[in-house]
Amino acid sequence: MSELAERVLSGDPRAIARLISYSEDGDPRGAEEMKVIHPKAGNAYVIGVTGVMGAGKSTLVCEMARELRRRGKTVGIVAVDPTSPFSGGALLGDRIRMNELVSDEGIFIRSMGTRGMLGGLASAVFDAVEILDASGKDVVIVETVGVGQAEVDIIKIADTTMVVLVPGLGDSIQTIKAGIMEIADIFVVNKADRPGIERTVAELESLIDLSHGPGIRRVPVLQTTAKDSKGVTELLDEVNAHEAYIRSSGRFDERRKARYQAELVEIIRKRLMTLIFDEDKFKGRIESLLERIQQKEMDPYSAAEEILAKLLK
């Protein structure tokens, strides 16, 4: 085993940070290390946190981490910013609060963009979760911003998915219901001290009524005021209850399998796209095909077929 993998497995934060960077950068050394640490991963419980912007998710995640530390658990946090492909940076305002936690050795925090040519959860996010898991963290929290594809994809990586809303969303609660109802294991209405909390909770409960049926676990609605640390204990108790539920019903193994499948898809996608669009072998050809597409001498489908014919067995 390499020195880096050994240090990751022993929980060394600098080694963890470096291996996550390898994954983010597509450094081939990352893949080799990931192969080595895989057998040591799988013990961490993964909590996904998604929801609308401005719902105070980062504050909530910080408070959850604090409470988990009080319960003697070590915590990894992966904050996924779908808006980062351009800036490569974190959402500063929200992240500053997290810095308070950085001095605690039982917590590791990493902010990641969804860089790469296409959306969804990047393979680096899967890797970061597996790295933190293998490093011995008891719980890994993955937070995503917004409600795009990366947010819906969070269910592929999380054992328990929380969808965080705020009071007074009005029409928005209708708007988000299509995709989000299905992914929530737990609804959290944060900023519960704000006006309109009763209405928002009632609307959520009505929506849950629609999808709820006999023999199906009813998705609970929790209220938190993360900035005052209110409701966080109850929320983590609910996560424990959900864990017990999926473990006893066989859904835990199904979710883990779905996670590995999503990870496999993502690794293959990334490798193929790198091969086609980054390597010199294809670059010149693609450039001339694009020229011909623009001149209407060629169409994108025929161009794709030409490239695939060169690529595939």
Added chain:
Amino acid sequence: MSELAERVLSGDPRAIARLISYSEDGDPRGAEEMKVIHPKAGNAYVIGVTGVMGAGKSTLVCEMARELRRRGKTVGIVAVDPTSPFSGGALLGDRIRMNELVSDEGIFIRSMGTRGMLGGLASAVFDAVEILDASGKDVVIVETVGVGQAEVDIIKIADTTMVVLVPGLGDSIQTIKAGIMEIADIFVVNKADRPGIERTVAELESLIDLSHGPGIRRVPVLQTTAKDSKGVTELLDEVNAHEAYIRSSGRFDERRKARYQAELVEIIRKRLMTLIFDEDKFKGRIESLLERIQQKEMDPYSAAEEILAKLLK
């Protein structure tokens, strides 16, 4: 030329709808038709509309379509719902308003999910724009919900990208700036009759100041109250000004090239993923690899390499 392609090119709405469905469903007949119509596309001007949820984007898009019709233009609308992978349906509340427009033969409206294994703008969205373009629509408006990857990717398809906000976002304006500042050709603050409009516009202008420099076109901030049809004329005049700017500066051809590249990437990605994950040739093998990954006898990277070795020349 096939009868379907001929009918699409003549603007027949039922043929347009069918060809878009072929693309959405991955029906191989779609690809063949797309090859035929490609040379006829490229004349429509493509406007991308994205922004925060609840900003009234659909209402704004409807009002833009109405104003474009008054200006004698035909209009295609593609509404992309990133939350649809589960429901496959449209966001009903917002779409009902659009139904008012359906009786106008100069307007074609299609709501699409971002179905498929991974996010970003699906190839079906590119196809829908090209189909509407080839069918003779003068303007195609692509609307996306939220600010995930599909939203950022809208710049790959649009000639002019609008980012729509509402007054009183508070912290959110800080939160979104990282990814959204860079994609906006025009900022629109809709619901301009609401309190806080001056502050939101002032904050936006400050943000623009930061990124603005000599020789760079300053991104304008427009105010609209779409529900009362206010500000829409000025907004479309601004789109015309932006079109003149990109055409005179050579950016128009660059943007079109980027669009074809993104489309090519998406077609190739979809073909490869279908080949690997949907066809019987690989299905059984992937199933057994996933089993071994879960048992820690195999890791995802080695599994990916095994599949790629079977696939590639």
